[in-house]
Amino acid sequence: DAGVIQSPRHEVTEMGQEVTLRCKPISGHNSLFWYRQTMMRGLELLIYFNNNVPIDDSGMPEDRFSAKMPNASFSTLKIQPSEPRDSAVYFCASSLGLAGSYEQYFGPGTRLTVT
Amino acid sequence: AQKITQTQPGMFVQEKEAVTLDCTYDTSDPSYGLFWYKQPSSGEMIFLIYQGSYDQQNATEGRYSLNFQKARKSANLVISASQLGDSAMYFCAMRVLNSGYSTLTFGKGTMLLVSP
Numbered sequence: 140d141a142g143v144i145q146s147p148r149h150e151v152t153e154m155g156q157e158v159t160l161r162c163k164p165i166s167g168h169n170s171l172f173w174y175r176q177t178m179m180r181g182l183e184l185l186i187y188f189n190n191n192v193p194i195d196d197s198g199m200p201e202d203r204f205s206a207k208m209p210n211a212s213f214s215t216l217k218i219q220p221s222e223p224r225d226s227a228v229y230f231c232a233s234s235l236g237l238a239g240s241y242e243q244y245f246g247p248g249t250r251l252t253v254t
Numbered sequence: 255a256q257k258i259t260q261t262q263p264g265m266f267v268q269e270k271e272a273v274t275l276d277c278t279y280d281t282s283d284p285s286y287g288l289f290w291y292k293q294p295s296s297g298e299m300i301f302l303i304y305q306g307s308y309d310q311q312n313a314t315e316g317r318y319s320l321n322f323q324k325a326r327k328s329a330n331l332v333i334s335a336s337q338l339g340d341s342a343m344y345f346c347a348m349r350v351l352n353s354g355y356s357t358l359t360f361g362k363g364t365m366l367l368v369s370p
Contacts, residue, residue, distance in 0.1 A: 243358060
């Protein structure tokens with residue numbers, strides 16, 4: 140079975156450029172999460188969706204960040220304009236639901252470096 | 255609000271020995287779930303084991319077991335017969351179960367190094 144797929148795996152960009160991270164959740168999962176991981180702040184939840192609808196985006200750091208889920212099999216996280224402090228590993232995760240004991244399955248992550 | 259505390263930044267263990275990774279949690283909700291994830295150097299987060307607050311027995315999955323002490327609000331991960339491939343970062347997480355939408359709260363993690 141295919142797990143959560145993220146692309147690109149690595150992204151290096153210059154400050155001010157737009158960055159788009161992509162995620163394909165596990166088929167049949169109706170909840171999707173975007174996380175950011177840094178050494179300083181650990182794992183932070185940015186936003187999550189249920190049935191393609193954003194439920195809580197209070198973790199999104201600034202208006203420069205936006206996320207969409209146009210259908211059940213695709214989500215994007217966009218940073219525009221990017222800044223060096225956005226450098227981190229961005230994970231997408233999916234689960235069968237938001238309630239109950241459902242575990243989240245994580246993708247391999249996208250390592251973003253903004254110079 | 256929920257809180258997860260992992261007090262051990264790093265742990266060392268020799269191959270084939272058992273190791274316990276500590277996790278304490280704080281919540282006022284009586285219904286919750288506790289999760290452990292492993293993050294090897296390759297970066298992916300791998301789900302290991304789950305324990306529900308009302309589960310009567312401690313969860314086990316192969317060499318992983320969860321030492322759940324509800325009164326002490328601890329959910330320690332026990333890895334038996336450590337292997338070199340167990341070297342990784344380990345995260346404890348929890349979620350309240352009886353609210354409509356509830357997400358995982360993660361601890362800061364513990365780095366485990368297994369030596370030959």
